[in-house]
Amino acid sequence: MNRDANRPAVRATAPTFSPLYRQIKDFLVASLERGEWGPGDAIPSEGELAQRFNVSQGTVRKAIDEMAAENMLVRRQGKGTFVSTHDDPRSFYRFLRLLPDDGVAVPSASDPFFCETIAASAEVAAALGLQPGDPVIHVKRLLSFAGETVVFDQIYLLADLFGGLTLDALRAGERSLYSLFESDFGVRMINAEERLRAVGADSESAGHLGVGVGDPLLLVERTAYTYGNKPVEWRRGLYCTRSHYYKNDLG
Amino acid sequence: MNRDANRPAVRATAPTFSPLYRQIKDFLVASLERGEWGPGDAIPSEGELAQRFNVSQGTVRKAIDEMAAENMLVRRQGKGTFVSTHDDPRSFYRFLRLLPDDGVAVPSASDPFFCETIAASAEVAAALGLQPGDPVIHVKRLLSFAGETVVFDQIYLLADLFGGLTLDALRAGERSLYSLFESDFGVRMINAEERLRAVGADSESAGHLGVGVGDPLLLVERTAYTYGNKPVEWRRGLYCTRSHYYKNDLG
DNA sequence: AAGTGGTCTAGACCACCGT
DNA sequence: CGGTGGTCTAGACCACTTG
Incomplete structure (x- = not known):
């Protein structure tokens, strides 16, 4: 130096x-x-x-x-x-803030069921620093705690970084998504920003989460960044908070 | 030493x-x-x-x-x-995470309209480390951004620390609540934990916030601590997120 | 015992703020 | 200018892990 x-x-x-x-x-x-x-x-x-x-x-x-x-x-x-690695609970296990009411953390199960390359909407493009119409990979998945489905995520990834991502790859193994991203694509999420709102369930979400249309859900929009604060993922999650809550520490 | x-x-x-x-x-x-x-x-x-x-x-x-x-x-x-002081924006202005959609932070106006000493419910007692029935001060207030009422807070304070708190004292001045607490009662909030859920508006909240009963609201339950992680405040806030969102950085 | 991070020192000098 | 926090050094020693 x-x-x-x-x-x-x-x-x-x-x-x-x-x-x-x-x-x-x-x-x-x-x-x-x-x-x-x-x-x-x-x-x-x-x-x-x-x-x-x-x-x-x-x-x-x-x-x-x-x-x-x-x-x-x-x-x-x-x-x-x-x-740091997302495999290591003590460093990179800090992105899912949803906990069951009884407070006992439970391993979550991810069930991806959709994965296609699409053209970015204006909203997705803005979040990822793209032009509308640029290719992004669209993933849908459900997350469940102890057998109960509590999250419906729609995930948008930069297509040039995650080219070749398939549903089969997503389904393989027990790893978290970010763990898979870092090992299979060399993309490490190092921080993220979330925006939370309360919304009424639409019919698709209601179906996935087993609630009625219009029932209150926690909407969590996340932009995740790699090194250099480069946005590489945007996701829109709907959380059912009947028996779970989103925990936030104001340090 | x-x-x-x-x-x-x-x-x-x-x-x-x-x-x-x-x-x-x-x-x-x-x-x-x-x-x-x-x-x-x-x-x-x-x-x-x-x-x-x-x-x-x-x-x-x-x-x-x-x-x-x-x-x-x-x-x-x-x-x-x-x-640190809550008067100083650069240190203790980090508890209200609600922002307008356009991103421009706006000074918020607090309108307290209720302040009485009551017996703690089981829920409040548990959060504050009290016995049910112990005295707590119950404050209700509305928060508005740019004239629009967006938060309905119900606040519970340890009665032995905040004895003598009155509605008039709360209404006086432009200071934030925590600023008032630290200057008038010597109690400094140094950190807090929040639990977020989406719920349907009850009639009281709906009235205050100008939404329909059952409309989705963001429920924010906060326990705030002074030195030594001693809980001194518990609050239950209902946030209207039609044109505002709760921001959280996952660092 | 060797190697790593963690603590502590004594002192030098720099950047910033006020008078 | 003097005072304060901020940087940097060279070296000593401690605590923890592994062989």
Whole structure:
């Protein structure tokens, strides 16, 4: 990272001061983006990175600290620092916020039943940064907790990133969707934004969720982003909240 | 903080290792709890605290870092470190997640219209750690954005902390409720948990919000905590999401 | 025992804010 | 200018994991 040469140069072109640790972080993020280290892999130790960048260990630590806080990396004392993976419950199991009323988390079962490439609607295009009519992959699936169907999701994916996705691939295995996306397509969801509303069930949703048309459902619209805040998925989920609730911590 | 004497003692009684910076943090949190420094006040500088505790500045920094991450303190480069206050938009303006569809945040107007001390129901008692029948203060209020009423809140407060709260006090001034609570009662809300559901409007809510009975509303149940994760408020809000949505970032 | 992350120090210097 | 938070270093030592 050659701080003596690099820092003045950076500051000359950018009046916005960028500390060394942030430059290192940016480099590491770019490395993740390039797939230098895959999900679940250990990255080099702090000491080795410090040597490689010619900085002190504390500076590397601060870069890694931020990335860990953003859920890109996971630190494990005595073992190393690892690239987050959706397979690991302790890092990337934080996207489904629906819990049963009794509070006991239960493994959910995904049942995808539709997967086709379609032309993006205006709404989907806007969310994904596309032009209306651009190709997107449309997936429909149901989610159930303990045998009870509680979510009807309609998912839209960038077609150029998820080309070749089939219903059979979606049905195979027990993995979560994001786990499959990262292992089969190299696309890692690192954060997302959700917009929630209460709506009345339409006939399709009512049928899937076993409620009456017009019954209240929780509408959850999610845009999910990979590295660099690039949107790659938009989904519209309808949650039946008769015996489940959406949990949110205001930290 | 006398690390040479304190650390071995701590480790002897507690096999769970507690680093120095965490002991300092605990001390600072306790000081905030005791009201040593009030909302908006500057706490002593890092250097002074380091001297006082007989540790290095870096150790104090780490303690403060954690507290800043938990929104108890706000750092301002060149000025100092300050106790968070709900008056300051940049720290404690993060509890109302409802936004208009057009995305432009608008100041909200609170219209409280009911305030009485009542006996806690089983539901309220459970949320606040009370016995059913214990006294709580029940507040009802409406929230409107740009003249449109969008939220009907029913708020339950620990009677022993908020004794003397009146409708007149609630109506006075432009401050948010939490701002009033912290300045008039010394109770600072530092975090909260919300549970969301979609429900059909009952007649009271429908009347307040200008929707039909049975129309879908977003039910938001919130438990709010002060220092030490002590629950001090429980509220049940009904949000009309016809032209507003609840925003949540999955970070 | 070796290797990793985690804590702590003492001191230097930088960026930002006020006077 | 002085004071405050922010960055960075070089090195010591501790805690945890694995062989």
